[in-house]
Amino acid sequence: MLWVAARPDEDAAGLGFALQTARRDLVHYHSLAIEHPAGEMVKAFGMAGFEPYRTLIWMRAGATP
Numbered sequence: 001m002l003w004v005a006a007r008p009d010e011d012a013a014g015l016g017f018a019l020q021t022a023r024r025d026l027v028h029y030h031s032l033a034i035e036h037p038a039g040e041m042v043k044a045f046g047m048a049g050f051e052p053y054r055t056l057i058w059m060r061a062g063a064t065p
Contacts (some may be wrong), residue, residue, distance in 0.1 A: 002026070008040040016047030023048060 002022055006015045019034075026032060034050060037058045 002032075004023070006041060006044075008037075012041060012044035012047060015041055015044035019044065019048030019050070 004018070020032060023032060032050075033053065036045075038055050041062065
């Protein structure tokens with residue numbers, strides 16, 4: 001597993017570069033997938049050659065009354 005932590009409001013270049021490096025280092029894997037909240041860091045994933053495969057719907061509930 002590869003865990004990536006990045007702030008969604010940060011510049012995509014750093015994360016994009018890190019993901020490109022990970023893809024190069026993990027080239028022996030048949031496929032790689034990243035799960036992330038929809039709409040976050042999309043530019044970085046595209047820079048690294050990832051394409052949308054499915055959309056995740058993240059849900060959150062507030063405190064119960």
